[in-house]
Amino acid sequence: MTGFMFRLATRGHKGGSWWMSMRAVCREDCVSALLNIRSPQHGRTRARGAAEEEPLLGESGTEDQRNLTYNWVQGTAPLAQIGGLVLLVIIWASVFSHKMIVFDGHPLLNSLAVLLAIEAVLVLQPTGFHNVEQKRNAAYIHASFVALAAVCFFSALGIVIWHKQHSHISHFETIHSKFGILTYILIVIQAFIGFTQLFVPQLYGGEENAKKLYKYHRITGYLVILPLLLVTLILATRTYYGAKVLHIKTWAVVLASLAVVLGIYPRIKVEKLRGHRQTGSH
Secondary structure, rough: HHHHHHHHHHHHHHHOHHHHHHHHHOOOOOHHHHHOOHHHHHHHHHHHHHHHHHHHOOOOOOHOOOOHHHHHHOOOHHHHHHHHHHHHHHHHHHHOOOOHHHHHHHHHHHHHHHHHHHHHHHHHHOOOOOOHHHHHHHHHHHHHHHHHHHHHHHHHHHHHHHHHHHOOOOOOOOHHHHHHHHHHHHHHHHHHHHHHHHOOOHHHHOOOHHOOOOOHHHHHHHHHHHHHHHHHHHHHHHHHHHHHOOOOOOHHHHHHHHHHHHHHHHHOOOHHHHHHHHHHHO
């Protein structure tokens, strides 16, 4: 309003009728307003894109402009970090509190592998499609942590197979063991697809075709692999060795697993699950 009155007074001072000056100023304001109007569809598209870029809970903030190390503590990530560390401490403390045997390498390595898998997820989650360099670097770190986790997982599997054969114990007698072998199989498939998508996209007919499968890799990780890992850990506390020898409390493992869930799932970006990305992004 102040600008309008100033321009009106200036035009009146230069000469001419006040009526003509008012008409000219009003015409200028109308044209300016029309030029700045954006279509409702454009506004809805931008709003929808912004909403999909944000995590399921909370604002995404400026994580894409920060160093990648911030990804491990951004948003609800500290909950997942605490949950993973508590799981590790519970199991390792229980193992080292009694006379150790070869089989103890199984829970030690599996719990370490779960923590490494959590770190692999957290570092990649906040990256967006619009920051190609950061997303690529985060993917390499993600792959490195997954590789370390895989080494631990399958070393743990080798230990339990050797122990049962050496001790003449039957395989797959408990729910824990059945969930465990299913989880190992799915980890192999998930890791193979993830690594080949990133490093050997030619297997899928090129990089663009490999990128189209990313969303299925994410969905499988969130809805299948991670839940199976946590459930298998919880079931381990109900086995004879976990309950009677290591004395691991089921409620403690459940609470720690819940912290992992609350730390990871609110950070999921809807656009990544849908596979939406801008042209030229990864």
